[in-house]
Amino acid sequence: MSPNPTIASILETDAFTKHLGMFTHPKGAHLTERTRPLGAWLEQRIEYGTWPYSRSLETSPATEARLTSSNGAIVEGVNFGSQDYLGLASHDSIQEAAIRALADFGPHSAASAILQGNSNLSRSLEAALAEHMQTEHVLLFPTGWAAGFGAIVGLVRPNDHVVLDQNSHACLMQGARAATDKHVFFRHNDVADARRKLSKIRAKDTDNAILVVTEGIFSMDSDSPDIFALQETCREFNAVLLVDVAHDLGASGPRGTGQLGLQGMLGKVDLVMGAFSKTFSSNGGFLATQDASVRHFVSIYGGSHAFSNALSPVQSGVVREALRIVRSPEGESLRARSLSNIRQLRAAFEADGLECYGQPSPIVPVGVGDERLAKLTARALEANGLIANMVEYPAVARGRARFRFQVMATHTPEQIDTAAGIFRRSLAEARAHLNE
Template sequence: MNSPAFLSDIQSRKTARHHDHRHRALPTSSNPISFADNDYLFLSCHPAVIHAARQALAEYGAGARAARLLAGPCPEHQKLESALASWKGTERALLFASGYLTPLGVIPALVGSGDTILMERNAHACLFDGAKLSDARLRLFSRHDLTTLKKSLDATLALKPKGKILVVVESLHSMDGDIAPLPEIIRLKSEAGAWLLLDEAHAGGIFGEQGAGLASELGLTSSVDLQMGTLGKSLGSSGGFIASRDTIIDHLLNEARTFLFGTALPPSAAASAQAALSIVRSAEGDQLRQKLKQNIRHFVSSYPSPQSGPIHPIHCGSNSSAASASQHLQELGLNVPAIRTPTVPAGTARLRLSLSARHTQDELAKVIHALKNLPLS
């Protein structure tokens, strides 16, 4: 404890966060009406999902005990991976302990110092962290700026003709709520001989037949090299996965460090995700998606939003304005979080409103009224 440089740096960073209105603390209370989470189909509280978790807890215990290559086979992991591969229309799938850990293992296993990653500029932090760990050359493009993507692909081919190129894109953007121009991105990456890692974390369960995602909805599954997904949003559990060809999954099983060296997903989380996936793919899942779409239509018909999915940013500009707006809504019993730097670029702080199939018409009316009367400074 005799190293003042550490404490000095910690304090200076804290002072800077307070100055920029981006200091965070864990909430100490919750509001009855939440527009903050990603439980889009409200399956985290579905009786069948909870029952499956309880059964797995009783049979396998609370944890996975070790990494999968050490602990031995777990039927819940194997059944879920098979179901995910079927859902995604791929040969195999591989589970990771969290959605965040998935690209941290996958990206460095695919590209290295002689390769290039072309990533959308406002991609999720886990994708950036995976890219940094890979030591590959990183170039950014705006997700709707296909001209820049084309130029970057061409320049990379000229500069590093023997290097691999990995394009990384979110299908439904986690903070902006818009949909990527997937057909055009696939055309460009195919022309360049690049691979595409498509993050379907927020689109899974919502878009496509049986909620299989945006690639499925557009009939482009076979053109996506790797589909990344999560168990912690529409599937109401926790964990992450990658779905792809058998050869690729076998490679990742041997090379993805966050799979090799991390304790596996608890069997109860896998069991609950499998129960949720069965619902997502059923007639009940169709009904839940229709309810979510109804809530989205109701919201956008009453409040100006260009987005067609469940994520709706309400732009405030500054960190302080976003924080004040969120606090005002908290006082009205509404949980709508402020999203500030570094989560989003400077000057684009916003409220992030997330719609779910669980929201009632009265809850939607309350938040719409509150947003229309929001004192933005």
């Protein structure tokens, strides 16, 4: 291949024709040698500018940012790739909370939460979060991933069943797979299908437990289940419901209570887990429950709580302060700005004839469809100065590639116009290349 290949010449290469799913189950007796086909494919994608992942920040991840791409190119422009939905990471009082915690405790969390990893900041966070969630108990984890995985492996045993929405996050799917072979999926947001799966399980097994898993807002589709209907269905079949509120808690709903608040289900769902890595400008996660013994059980048997170093005091202090803002009138006005930005962006895409999936939330998934078109668009976005994340198979269904715009309350109307304009131009350039 020449040093500067034309787009036409690379369109038939593996970088464009193969997908990640083809490398997941490599054959061969040597564990590490068989990783090479994936490595070669990935290197080719990096070389051709079609691997818009694993970039590194050169500036803070604000509404404008500069990153170094995996192939060394600098990407600079409006940033719709940060999960800081209310823009709290740059808020003065959040930064002060981080500095205060650093001065008081230093940067280290000493140990896992079961040893010396708790602090008065983490205890205060647990209490405030329990009040926010209207639950009696909260258990903290070092990440949102650890919370989802840990809650499932902590509670579910090999004879039990897990029934998951087919679009559940990887931490939930991998938790279910690690806990039991008896895991099945129901059609996305389809309560009737969940009911069928539960009925089938209970027809044969009334001795073992069932966990049903869904999310408040799905991060690839920006849509929500009917949580009341799912919870009622679970009760009917002696099953327990777990809702992952990573993307909606804090960012929507009255006082930032997310979909549970919006659907009148606050404090009424069996188990709720979430992540601080979106609206709460930190890392970390939690499990909320009304039952002290559930908290004890998961704290002992959910490996990621007991055997991973705890949330650091800086993280606890930051999340505690973020929660204060989320619940305050300032939080309401940030959510109002966020919603206005979301509506503006969705309207701009729709005016261009593009489809935005789901309902208004800080995630605006805009459909592109064909994976080759998406990869060419990603290349063009980098060159044209727009940072937004591409999502492709197998993260979403075949032929349903999309770009995920993550909107912040701190984006200006001008930045939203700029983003929509760059996306329009980049997609047109990509289409022209495909038709060459």
